[in-house]
Amino acid sequence: MPTEVVDNPSTRLEREASRVAADVDAFFADLLPVTGDAREPLFEAMRHAAIGGGKRLRPLLTVAAGNMFAIQRQRALRVGCAIEAIHVYSLIHDDLPCMDDDDLRRGKPTVHKAFGEAVAVLAGDSLHALAFEIVADPESHEDPNVRAELTLELARAAGPAGMAGGQMLDLEAEGRELGMPEIARLQQLKTGALIEYSVEAACILNRLHPEARTPYRGYARNVGLAFQIADDLIDHQGDEEAAGKRLGKDEDAGKATFVSLLGADRARQQAELLVEQACEHLSDHGSEADLLRAIARFAIERDR
């Protein structure tokens, strides 16, 4: 019997995810060379955080959406790396003792554990600035309108109306009882804004008018929320070794999550519904959107 070599969507996703992960690592290795001066601990800390590890969901989304629009892969990847730089900086700061106080991230010591708190603050700040340097560089796109819009929307997704605002809501949530609408808003800001930007960035590269971006942003919003519910499920019942980080944190801190509010079964049903809705946003597309559809399904089928 011959071996079956069907390129089904999940195999293709696995292959593309591995390729994106390797490309993101290579990009950061190139961007963050050994300096040979006293700034070396800073660059070492940035490499520690940015290279090797993580699901690379955000650059994968940008590359997959870019693929749907037939955008040059290298171009989508570059912007995806800027988004990943923002994501990694937020993890470094989020892990600090004054924030979540985590020792382990992506299966390695967190940056402040390995390099001290001061270097961790600076490594986060440096990756934050680098993200904007990446998108504003002429290499990102020859059209300055595209570069300026990539910058503007990235700043909005990262700032107090996006990710940083969501972190603040998360801080304020400790010891308070949040309901579903509050949890949904918190997550929409904290992780949703940057995930939505990951898909919108491909729309901007494709010079889509803001109104024409609506279904793609809708797809990303649903995927982001599904992803978060899956994260809560993993946090509730997952395997720390597979996850590469401490689990059960939210429960220990008495924080409400989708799982604590809905229960595991209803939360899982909700996540499945969100994945269906995400795929409906892509109904005008044929096979060129298959990778995005596979990512939506992967969001809730993973164990880390």
Add this chain to the structure above:
Amino acid sequence: MPTEVVDNPSTRLEREASRVAADVDAFFADLLPVTGDAREPLFEAMRHAAIGGGKRLRPLLTVAAGNMFAIQRQRALRVGCAIEAIHVYSLIHDDLPCMDDDDLRRGKPTVHKAFGEAVAVLAGDSLHALAFEIVADPESHEDPNVRAELTLELARAAGPAGMAGGQMLDLEAEGRELGMPEIARLQQLKTGALIEYSVEAACILNRLHPEARTPYRGYARNVGLAFQIADDLIDHQGDEEAAGKRLGKDEDAGKATFVSLLGADRARQQAELLVEQACEHLSDHGSEADLLRAIARFAIERDR
């Protein structure tokens, strides 16, 4: 005897500095409204740090350089506020217990003293992102090339090749004996890069080719260094109340400064020489550069 109402350069500088300070306050008050949701402590912390206080040297430089190029004042001011946002974010993070551990800044409690460390980290991160949102917004300039270049150069000045890299050199300097070239490089990155950008930003708004910006960047580099030497002199022998912050820190920490290396007298002479050199870079200009010349002199004649 009639009252003398001569508009000499230093009177004009004083007036312009007050006006810029008031405009920067108004800009941030407008940008950072009361949110009415759980993000309020974050916005309150940003307002605490960004409004009321500071010399506003950087926006003043941008406005003065913009004035020389006959750029709309509002336009230069807006970019100056983005630079100030970066400066303020760096002060918030620099004051953290894990960095310089300061309790007092601009005569007020530091952000982590007033709002806690976690909010201080997030307030710094938020101002960092907002800076890029300000420069990338179409309101900054109608030409997207200008916006993209403003973004790119700001990211470079703030990141590991600029301010954040300088902060790292500063961390590494503790307990080591730095010589003059090392101190000069540290300061060129830590404070010089953003001061240089403050003038370069006006050149970019004026659509000057990078090569044509050389004298203006030279002016800014000299002013930045003179300003730093004056800071070291104030830190060495100044008045804490006038300065609005703890003094003698570098000496207490055993850090080399321009003053510890050169002695107060030679340091002052060096600063005066830098101011002369700064003004020489403006020798092609007439009275339209008087404000920049007055800023250079102010750099070393202040007591805070």
